[in-house]
Amino acid sequence: MLFGLPLLSLVIWLPILAGIGVLATGGDRNAQVARWCALAGSIAGLLVAIPLYTRFDPLSSAMQFEERSAWIEYFNIHYHLGVDGIAMPLILLNCFTTPLVVIAGWQVITQRVSQYMGAFLIMSGIVNGVFSSLDAILFYVFWEASLIPMFLIIGVWGGPNRVYAAIKFFLYTLLGSLLMLVAFIYLYQMSGGSFSIQDYHHLPLPLTPQILIFVAFLLAFAVKVPMWPVHTWLPDAHVEAPTGGSVVLAAILLKMGGYGFLRFSLPIVPDASHQLATLMIALSLVAVVYIGLVALVQADMKKLIAYSSVAHMGFVTLGFFLFNALGLEGAIVQMISHGFISGAMFLCVGVLYDRLHSRQIADYGGVANRMPVFAAFFMLFGMANSGLPGTSGFVGEFIIIMAAIQVDFWYGFLAATSLITGAAYTLWMYKRVVFGEVASPAVEALDDVNGREIAILAILAAAVLGMGLCPAPFTEVMHATVDELLAHVARSKL
Amino acid sequence: MNFVSPDFAPAYPEIFLLAMVCVVLLADLAWGEKKPYVAYLLSQITLFGCALITFGTSVPGIAHTFSGMFVDDTMADILKMLVYITVSTTLVYSRGYIAMRGMLSGEFFGLALFATLGMMVMISASHFLTLYLGLELLSLSLYAMVALRRDAPAATEAAIKFFVLGALASGFLLYGMSMVYGATGSLEVGRITEAIQAGVPSHAVLVVGLVFLVAGISFKLSAAPFHMWVPDVYQGAPTAVVLFIGAAPKLAAFGFVMRLLVEGMGAMSADWQGMLVILSVMSMMIGNLAAIVQSNIKRMLAYSTISHMGFVLLGFIAADGDGYSASMFYVVVYVLMTLGTFGIVMLLSRQGFEADRLDDYRGLNRRSPWYAFIMLLLMFSMAGIPPTVGIYAKLSVLQAVLGAGYIWLAVVAVLFSLVGAFYYLRIVKLMYFDEPETDTPILPEGDVKLLISANGLAILAFGFFPQTLMALCAYAIRQSV
Numbered sequence A: 001m002l003f004g005l006p007l008l009s010l011v012i013w014l015p016i017l018a019g020i021g022v023l024a025t026g027g028d029r030n031a032q033v034a035r036w037c038a039l040a041g042s043i044a045g046l047l048v049a050i051p052l053y054t055r056f057d058p059l060s061s062a063m064q065f066e067e068r069s070a071w072i073e074y075f076n077i078h079y080h081l082g083v084d085g086i087a088m089p090l091i092l093l094n095c096f097t098t099p100l101v102v103i104a105g106w107q108v109i110t111q112r113v114s115q116y117m118g119a120f121l122i123m124s125g126i127v128n129g130v131f132s133s134l135d136a137i138l139f140y141v142f143w144e145a146s147l148i149p150m151f152l153i154i155g156v157w158g159g160p161n162r163v164y165a166a167i168k169f170f171l172y173t174l175l176g177s178l179l180m181l182v183a184f185i186y187l188y189q190m191s192g193g194s195f196s197i198q199d200y201h202h203l204p205l206p207l208t209p210q211i212l213i214f215v216a217f218l219l220a221f222a223v224k225v226p227m228w229p230v231h232t233w234l235p236d237a238h239v240e241a242p243t244g245g246s247v248v249l250a251a252i253l254l255k256m257g258g259y260g261f262l263r264f265s266l267p268i269v270p271d272a273s274h275q276l277a278t279l280m281i282a283l284s285l286v287a288v289v290y291i292g293l294v295a296l297v298q299a300d301m302k303k304l305i306a307y308s309s310v311a312h313m314g315f316v317t318l319g320f321f322l323f324n325a326l327g328l329e330g331a332i333v334q335m336i337s338h339g340f341i342s343g344a345m346f347l348c349v350g351v352l353y354d355r356l357h358s359r360q361i362a363d364y365g366g367v368a369n370r371m372p373v374f375a376a377f378f379m380l381f382g383m384a385n386s387g388l389p390g391t392s393g394f395v396g397e398f399i400i401i402m403a404a405i406q407v408d409f410w411y412g413f414l415a416a417t418s419l420i421t422g423a424a425y426t427l428w429m430y431k432r433v434v435f436g437e438v439a440s441p442a443v444e445a446l447d448d449v450n451g452r453e454i455a456i457l458a459i460l461a462a463a464v465l466g467m468g469l470c471p472a473p474f475t476e477v478m479h480a481t482v483d484e485l486l487a488h489v490a491r492s493k494l
Numbered sequence B: 001m002n003f004v005s006p007d008f009a010p011a012y013p014e015i016f017l018l019a020m021v022c023v024v025l026l027a028d029l030a031w032g033e034k035k036p037y038v039a040y041l042l043s044q045i046t047l048f049g050c051a052l053i054t055f056g057t058s059v060p061g062i063a064h065t066f067s068g069m070f071v072d073d074t075m076a077d078i079l080k081m082l083v084y085i086t087v088s089t090t091l092v093y094s095r096g097y098i099a100m101r102g103m104l105s106g107e108f109f110g111l112a113l114f115a116t117l118g119m120m121v122m123i124s125a126s127h128f129l130t131l132y133l134g135l136e137l138l139s140l141s142l143y144a145m146v147a148l149r150r151d152a153p154a155a156t157e158a159a160i161k162f163f164v165l166g167a168l169a170s171g172f173l174l175y176g177m178s179m180v181y182g183a184t185g186s187l188e189v190g191r192i193t194e195a196i197q198a199g200v201p202s203h204a205v206l207v208v209g210l211v212f213l214v215a216g217i218s219f220k221l222s223a224a225p226f227h228m229w230v231p232d233v234y235q236g237a238p239t240a241v242v243l244f245i246g247a248a249p250k251l252a253a254f255g256f257v258m259r260l261l262v263e264g265m266g267a268m269s270a271d272w273q274g275m276l277v278i279l280s281v282m283s284m285m286i287g288n289l290a291a292i293v294q295s296n297i298k299r300m301l302a303y304s305t306i307s308h309m310g311f312v313l314l315g316f317i318a319a320d321g322d323g324y325s326a327s328m329f330y331v332v333v334y335v336l337m338t339l340g341t342f343g344i345v346m347l348l349s350r351q352g353f354e355a356d357r358l359d360d361y362r363g364l365n366r367r368s369p370w371y372a373f374i375m376l377l378l379m380f381s382m383a384g385i386p387p388t389v390g391i392y393a394k395l396s397v398l399q400a401v402l403g404a405g406y407i408w409l410a411v412v413a414v415l416f417s418l419v420g421a422f423y424y425l426r427i428v429k430l431m432y433f434d435e436p437e438t439d440t441p442i443l444p445e446g447d448v449k450l451l452i453s454a455n456g457l458a459i460l461a462f463g464f465f466p467q468t469l470m471a472l473c474a475y476a477i478r479q480s481v
Helices: A007-024 A028-054 A087-104 A113-132 A136-145 A147-157 A162-190 A197-201 A207-224 A233-240 A243-268 A270-275 A277-296 A301-320 A325-356 A372-385 A392-407 A409-434 A451-469 A479-490 B009-031 B037-056 B074-100 B106-124 B128-146 B153-184 B189-198 B203-221 B229-236 B239-246 B248-264 B266-292 B297-318 B321-348 B369-383 B390-403 B407-433 B446-464 B467-480
Strands: A064-072 A077-083 B063-065 B070-072
Touching: A007 A028, A007 A064, A007 A077, A007 A087, A007 A113, A028 A087, A028 A113, A064 B467, A077 A087, A077 A113, A077 A136, A087 A113, A087 A243, A087 A325, A087 A451, A113 A136, A113 A147, A113 A243, A136 A147, A136 A162, A136 A197, A136 B390, A147 A162, A147 A243, A147 B407, A162 A207, A162 A233, A162 B390, A162 B407, A197 A243, A207 A243, A207 A270, A233 A243, A233 A301, A243 A270, A243 A301, A243 A325, A243 A479, A270 A277, A270 A479, A277 A301, A277 A409, A301 A325, A301 A392, A301 A409, A325 A372, A325 A392, A325 A451, A325 A479, A372 A392, A372 A409, A372 A451, A392 A409, A392 A451, B009 B037, B009 B063, B009 B070, B009 B106, B037 B074, B037 B106, B070 B074, B070 B106, B074 B106, B074 B239, B074 B248, B074 B321, B074 B446, B074 B467, B106 B128, B106 B248, B128 B153, B128 B239, B128 B248, B153 B189, B153 B203, B153 B229, B189 B248, B189 B266, B203 B248, B203 B266, B203 B297, B229 B239, B229 B297, B239 B248, B239 B297, B239 B321, B248 B266, B248 B297, B248 B321, B266 B297, B266 B407, B297 B321, B297 B390, B297 B407, B321 B369, B321 B390, B321 B446, B321 B467, B369 B390, B369 B407, B369 B446, B390 B407, B390 B446
Parallel strands: none
Antiparallel strands: A064 A077, B063 B070
């Protein structure tokens, strides 16, 4: 509570109401009004989220800022919110990303501005709802509702093949989540009529149902993360989405999958998680190694970054299923760091795309000659993407590799190959785009980044470096929660 | 021998409606030429009056009258109220459409009110013959409504198909009823249950009768494999009539199934559960798969209706109070969505333009962001995506089947609803991602505009607060079964 206000409700509903307000500004004649309203709304959303960090008790593993009231009594569904050390940083990440996305679309989006900005604000609120729901149906409602704005963002403001990408994105995600719904209803029956996630955490379950529930959850979360082999929607969605859409997709929506594993799969079905851990680790390592190689041969910059996202999220799922504190914390750090870095990478590609309207690596070359400031930023984020020490990309990957070596040397070894492939695909792309002779008259005519773009990139650069040099503020809030989660997962439910 | 006058009180709404139909027809005869709106206004007043009477005469408990042929209970009252609201909304949406097509006449409203009377009788019947009487009154009115435009070959063709297949289904029903009569010696719902529980000489006769009853019911519910008439009728009939067929009669059909299967043949639930499983899976499969390839929105919505009826049957499969109230909730939500969707279709229709091709929805967001948004809500609700009310309808029936132990059925249902999401998304895609083919302005009349906005927002509002509606359905079932 802040001044007697329910903080989490505010974090969810303020952006949504602001988004409706932005929609109400109407057609493109009021575009400027819509932009400023959206910026004000997104910054207000960030400001109300800050007390979540400052007032958070890092020593407690319990849910904090809890709110609970009856919602649908007929099914015993509650409007139950609360955050722990895992959810809170993700909410902050989301609230931090939204203003950046609004600014990134400031000049680029000229058609149906109010709808574009409104969709991002509404999505921001919905995603906060995903990360703070403690009731399974409330979670499901937010989880599914987040599809609608993203579907429209890709489909309305996307590239040439946007319809295919938007529908593929929607149906892939829906497939997984519908089975999750069946699993929720099954748990409702087993628990004697409760949709509370915390009740599920303490619900004893035999192994066969556990495995079935695990598979249902896996489909929902693996599609979202995305894990190999259900990742194929991601490159399409990224390539077709407008820059802002790609940023939110990579920085925020993928984290919903990771969060789902921590909130549902591991604590609700711990025995199945242990049983299937080897499979999960194998899938993660395939993502890290194989998708890394796939990224190497991409000719499209956005596709390359999309595949690198899959590889980096492979680290996250790898960290989850090592079942040690190091791995879990590394995975959460990696999620947040990936939020910064992938967001920044997509923004950098967006900067180039806005100027040349091409994402093909071959169309560029020698950009550094014309855009030195941009080249410097791009360099920093490229290094972070390949996991250079001193950047946030290093922290998560390094911790997870260490955790993997503790479990099995070969896990660590395979994961560590990504340090080489990651550097290879990122830096090779960087070299082809930025260095060398000026490739074409179009590149010759490029203007360097303007103040607005510098502002966004500088904020993200500060975040990437800050987290790389001093990760403690990010990790200390999650210690207690991670320890509790591990202790919980170690207890058998059979 | 003395004659005891039956208690008319439970049937006051029906009696009032019947009297008013005559008034509507006479008034139309007198003033219809000059003032065609008289019949419309009188019909709305009639429905409002019916609602007042139903509300006023509503008493807790179950009241039988006419020697046990007619029943008035809470479920009947609630279903009838919903029927009035649905028919009234249908008439508001239809007014402009039928006026432009020269159908704004006493016949349309007279038939609509007769159909409403048929629905009310179906809902309140507690005797197989009364059930049949209500059903035929409804069906015959609908056949005539489909054929109301004599000069439209498509409508006439649809009417003939509808009539022939409908008559066949009625034959099934009657045949089934006669077998049940043969086995139990009664046609009264309560007596049949008693007879079955007491044990009948030939169970086989009863089961064969049940098969025919279920077949007849599936025809009226438009569940596969008795769905053949639905797409043709939806496509051929005037949109206003399609809305009439698609919305309110489903509420009546729900009441019909409750009276016939649950109250009448409840003791044989083990037998009909298995039949409904097959019907439900087939409906979801055929409805969702066939809807994908349609290019006509009315045809697409016809197949979508079939798949929704598959979901409604899921609740009956559970064969307990929770299941029935889940089904009822699903039907109510379905009616709400159907009203809105066909309301939008008629909103976009003009003189000589039906707005029934999917392509007619291209770029609707450019032409009118508000109506596009309402259609978006309706489509996501039909697909069962939160925060619209559709998800709770799916949630309740899935809850019911899982509660009854049919895990595989729940998985099949969600997989088919995934298929369904595809064609609903296609409408959203056309409206939002494509450029408009025309920029003809959309200018509905004031009350239509208000009502359709309210209809769309209700989808959202019930999505946020479904509790009231769910509790109402549960209350109706609890009080009556």
